[in-house]
Each structure stands twice: as C-alpha cells, then as structure tokens.
Amino acid sequence: MAETKTEPGYDKSKERVLITGALGDIGSEVSRFYMEKGIDVLLVDCDDTRKDTTENTLKELLGFASNHDVHAKYSSVDLREPYQMDRFIDGVERDYGTLAHLINVAGKPDWEEVRNGFLGSSDPSFDNMMRTNLIGPLELIRRAAPLIAKDSHPLKSVIVIGSISGD
Numbered sequence: 001m002a003e004t005k006t007e008p009g010y011d012k013s014k015e016r017v018l019i020t021g022a023l024g025d026i027g028s029e030v031s032r033f034y035m036e037k038g039i040d041v042l043l044v045d046c047d048d049t050r051k052d053t054t055e056n057t058l059k060e061l062l063g064f065a066s067n068h069d070v071h072a073k074y075s076s077v078d079l080r081e082p083y084q085m086d087r088f089i090d091g092v093e094r095d096y097g098t099l100a101h102l103i104n105v106a107g108k109p110d111w112e113e114v115r116n117g118f119l120g121s122s123d124p125s126f127d128n129m130m131r132t133n134l135i136g137p138l139e140l141i142r143r144a145a146p147l148i149a150k151d152s153h154p155l156k157s158v159i160v161i162g163s164i165s166g167d
Contacts, residue, residue: 011076014071015153016040018092018099018144020079020137021106025052026161030040030103031072040071042092042099078130079106079136089143092101098151102144103159104137133162150158 020026022043031041043061045054058074077088089116093098097151108129141158148156 013152014040015100016042016071016134017101017103018042018044019103019105020044020077020140021104022074023057024105027105028057030050030105030161032064032102034072035065035068035072038068038070039101041073042096043072043074044077044088045074046076047158061140078139082139083137085140085143089140090109093147097147099144099147100153100155101153101157101159102141102148103157103161104139104140105161106137106152107133107162160162 017039019027019031019034022031022041023045027045028029029041034041041061043058045058062072062074075091076086079085079086082093094160137160141160146160
C-alpha cells in the first residue's frame with residue numbers, strides 16, 4: 001500500500017475528500033469535479049485487472065491536480081481487507097488530522113453473475129462482490145466517521161455511489 005505522507009508545509013486546514021474507486025470511470029470524474037473546486041483529494045483504488053488503464057488515469061489525475069493547484073495523493077487500498085483500511089485511515093489521521101468528505105465509488109461486479117442474476121451466484125463469488133460493493137464501503141465509513149466528525153468545515157458529507165452496467 002502506498003504511503004499517505006504529506007509534503008513539508010502542507011496546509012492541514014484545507015478541505016479534503018477521500019474517493020474510493022478513484023481510478024475508475026465514475027471515480028475519476030468525481031475526483032476531477034472536486035479538484036476543479038479547489039478541494040484536495042485522497043485517491044483510493046486497487047483494481048489490478050485494469051492496471052494499464054489505472055496507471056494512465058492516475059498519471060492524468062495527478063497532472064490535473066497540479067494544473068488546478070490542489071494536492072492529490074494515491075493509495076492502493078483493498079476495501080475487502082480490514083487491516084488495509086485500518087492502516088490507511090491511521091495514515092490519514094496522522095498526516096492530515098481530519099477529512100471533510102468520503103465518497104465511496106468502489107465496486108466490482110462479476111459481469112457473468114450479473115447477467116445470470118445474483119440469486120444464482122456461487123457463494124464465494126457473491127461474497128466477494130458484496131465485500132467489495134457493500135461491506136467494505138460501509139466499514140470504511142465506520143472507520144472514517146471520527147475524522148469527518150472532527151473536521152472544521154461546515155459542510156461535511158458521506159456519499160455512496162453505486163452503478164451496474166454490462167454488455
């Protein structure tokens with residue numbers, strides 16, 4: 001997992017948003033939206049199945065942040081792994097202190113299972129899909145809530161975005 005350390009002189013009072021699934025189609029657009037507003041972003045993703053695409057998207061988002069004079073930091077965190085979330089949130093608290101917004105966009109459907117209907121899913125596949133799309137994001141909300149609660153910005157938010165599409 002990538003470290004979340006800030007650069008010397010980083011203004012911890014700035015408003016920041018944590019975005020999961022940040023390197024996917026929806027997550028990257030959400031990231032750009034907040035960066036255009038001057039809000040710093042913590043980009044979280046972990047999907048190795050689209051590695052070439054995510055590397056390009058990450059490069060593009062970091063350049064976008066630089067062009068908009070905002071701070072962007074990437075961390076690979078698997079929401080199915082509680083210890084990864086714990087380490088990440090501990091790092092966010094250590095390096096930033098608080099968090100104004102959390103936007104969960106992470107999701108990974110098994111397209112074959114989606115086409116055939118969820119009720120026919122095998123137990124391991126269904127469990128993996130639910131841990132990625134439901135349980136992991138809820139656990140991250142639970143872990144991030146204390147950081148959001150102590151943030152000084154007047155408008156704080158937790159947003160969960162879900163989508164499903166296929167061929």
